[in-house]
Amino acid sequence: MPSGIFIFFFLNLVGTMGDFEKTLRQDMVSQLHDFAAAGDTARLKALLRRSPSLLNASAGNGWTALMYGARNGHLEVVQVLLQEGCDQSIINKSQQTALDIAKFWGYKHIANLLANVKGGQKPSFLSNYVEEYENYFGTTLLDRRSNKRTDSKWLSEKQSHPATVYILFSDLSPLVTLGEGRESSQQPEVKLCRLHHKDVEECMNQTEECTLVFLGVELQYDENLMAACSGRGLQEEDGLVAWFALSIGSASAEKFKQKHEDCYFLHPPMPALLQLPEKEAGVVAQARSVLAWHSRYRFCPTCGSATKIEEGGYKKTCLKEDCPSLQGVHNTSYPRVDPVVIMQVIHPDGNHCLLGRQKRFPPGMFSCLAGFVEPGETIGDAVRREVEEETGVKVSHVQYVSCQPWPMPSSLMIGCLAVAVSTEIEVDKNEIEDARWFTREQVVEVLIKGNQHSFFVPPSRAIAHQLIKHWIGMNANL
Ligand SMILES: *C1O[C@H](CO)[C@@H](O)[C@H](O)[C@H]1NC(C)=O
Ligand SMILES: *[C@@H]1O[C@H](CO)[C@@H](O)[C@H](O)[C@H]1NC(C)=O
Ligand SMILES: *[C@@H]1O[C@H](CO)[C@@H](O)[C@H](O)[C@H]1NC(C)=O
Ligand SMILES: *[C@@H]1O[C@H](CO)[C@@H](O)[C@H](O)[C@H]1NC(C)=O
Numbered sequence: 001m002p003s004g005i006f007i008f009f010f011l012n013l014v015g016t017m018g019d020f021e022k023t024l025r026q027d028m029v030s031q032l033h034d035f036a037a038a039g040d041t042a043r044l045k046a047l048l049r050r051s052p053s054l055l056n057a058s059a060g061n062g063w064t065a066l067m068y069g070a071r072n073g074h075l076e077v078v079q080v081l082l083q084e085g086c087d088q089s090i091i092n093k094s095q096q097t098a099l100d101i102a103k104f105w106g107y108k109h110i111a112n113l114l115a116n117v118k119g120g121q122k123p124s125f126l127s128n129y130v131e132e133y134e135n136y137f138g139t140t141l142l143d144r145r146s147n148k149r150t151d152s153k154w155l156s157e158k159q160s161h162p163a164t165v166y167i168l169f170s171d172l173s174p175l176v177t178l179g180e181g182r183e184s185s186q187q188p189e190v191k192l193c194r195l196h197h198k199d200v201e202e203c204m205n206q207t208e209e210c211t212l213v214f215l216g217v218e219l220q221y222d223e224n225l226m227a228a229c230s231g232r233g234l235q236e237e238d239g240l241v242a243w244f245a246l247s248i249g250s251a252s253a254e255k256f257k258q259k260h261e262d263c264y265f266l267h268p269p270m271p272a273l274l275q276l277p278e279k280e281a282g283v284v285a286q287a288r289s290v291l292a293w294h295s296r297y298r299f300c301p302t303c304g305s306a307t308k309i310e311e312g313g314y315k316k317t318c319l320k321e322d323c324p325s326l327q328g329v330h331n332t333s334y335p336r337v338d339p340v341v342i343m344q345v346i347h348p349d350g351n352h353c354l355l356g357r358q359k360r361f362p363p364g365m366f367s368c369l370a371g372f373v374e375p376g377e378t379i380g381d382a383v384r385r386e387v388e389e390e391t392g393v394k395v396s397h398v399q400y401v402s403c404q405p406w407p408m409p410s411s412l413m414i415g416c417l418a419v420a421v422s423t424e425i426e427v428d429k430n431e432i433e434d435a436r437w438f439t440r441e442q443v444v445e446v447l448i449k450g451n452q453h454s455f456f457v458p459p460s461r462a463i464a465h466q467l468i469k470h471w472i473g474m475n476a477n478l
């Protein structure tokens with residue numbers, strides 16, 4: 001036999017065997033799906049024991065055994081498949097998960113089982129490692145030196161020291177001036193007016209309400225700076241440059257504006273505060289939150305008596321002698337921080353994200369969903385609850401990405417990725433106005449190419465922007 005013919009015959013045989021195996025597997029997949037659809041748990045188990053690799057296999061329409069079980073209301077089949085560790089985030093050709101299918105066909109008990117998503121399997125497109133990055137309002141040029149807050153001698157010396165920096169607030173707006181970068185094509189940048197004791201002395205002497213908060217000392221990065229400080233005649237002291245925030249009443253504010261013509265109070269706070277240099281933004285976040293606490297919590301929350309400010313502005317002590325707040329540690333006496341979860345919700349396919357808009361957003365803007373963490377609630381549960389309340393979408397896995405202090409007046413935005421296990425959207429109109437799945441391409445168009453015809457997202461200094469960008473940078477689930 002000529003060898004050419006033999007080779008042809010041989011190759012043909014190999015090809016046939018490959019097809020044969022493929023057909024055999026397809027047969028087994030349809031068998032598994034038939035058992036799931038019919039609710040034949042015994043035979044389904046037996047088949048999976050022989051061929052465990054069939055578990056997540058889908059048919060031509062994208063349906064899995066789990067979907068067939070869910071479609072036909074077979075609770076036991078669904079239980080077995082979940083026990084075997086099947087992938088419940090797979091979607092059919094029209095983007096529906098097994099949970100969507102169970103809900104659609106009204107099998108509530110199965111939907112409940114599939115929606116019991118806590119501790120769900122981590123989808124492959126979430127990486128283990130999230131690079132730490134800092135958001136706007138999260139970087140500062142100060143070291144808080146909280147140990148100095150109780151050192152009243154040190155504090156009062158620093159208050160009158162000529163090198164000490166004062167930043168002024170009126171009605172929670174910082175006093176600023178136009179910075180450089182103004183000539184360049186970018187947005188004009190504003191910077192804090194850094195005042196000194198001589199500038200604020202008169203104001204501080206007046207009885208008019210005026211609150212002082214110790215913010216910290218300038219971070220000293222190198223020897224040169226230390227040397228420069230000693231040059232300024234601080235040798236005999238610690239050489240630390242202290243910063244204070246001073247909140248003044250409206251009458252003093254008027255006087256100030258007249259005296260310092262190039263300065264003005266930045267108002268309204270948003271989005272104006274987003275124009276500060278990064279490192280000053282962190283200082284403003286700290287100062288504004290503490291000052292806002294002083295202005296909103298004037299009296300003792302326990303008994304309603306007057307209070308006095310202590311510890312450099314970080315504690316309010318009740319003046320009533322037998323107030324229970326004076327015994328033990330009571331957090332009623334310290335500034336508060338309000339945790340908010342903000343999440344980039346990812347579609348089970350990894351390639352769509354869920355963005356919503358509130359009524360107060362400018363027209364066309366969509367952003368990540370967000371909400372306050374409730375007492376006694378974990379971050380993950382807060383994310384799952386908020387997403388479901390606002391959009392009806394169920395979320396399983398939650399991954400922390402980064403956070404952002406948000407001084408409006410004292411939130412901490414906890415940025416997360418959240419993976420959906422259902423896709424049907426049912427907007428709660430009391431909470432938000434609209435919510436939609438956006439494709440990766442649509443988001444890239446807006447975020448990277450700056451093509452904002454159809455919609456736009458918050459500016460880069462908002463954590464929502466960074467979360468969306470983080471998702472775009474992640475590997476697609478192709
Ligand atoms: C209040 O907060 C302090 C830390 O600032 C903590 O040590 C203390 O246990 C808290 N007390 C209560 C009653 O929560
Ligand atoms: C099915 O999918 C899940 C989740 O992705 C995975 O952990 C599991 O190993 C898969 N099982 C098989 C047999 O493919
Ligand atoms: C996907 O599932 C939904 C819900 O059962 C159904 O309406 C839709 O037709 C399915 N799509 C395909 C391609 O099977
Ligand atoms: C403020 O008060 C101090 C002490 O009471 C006094 O020495 C100082 O001269 C006053 N400064 C101004 C500008 O009124």
Ligand SMILES: [Zn+2]
Binds near residue numbers: 319320323324325
């Ligand atoms: Zn009290």
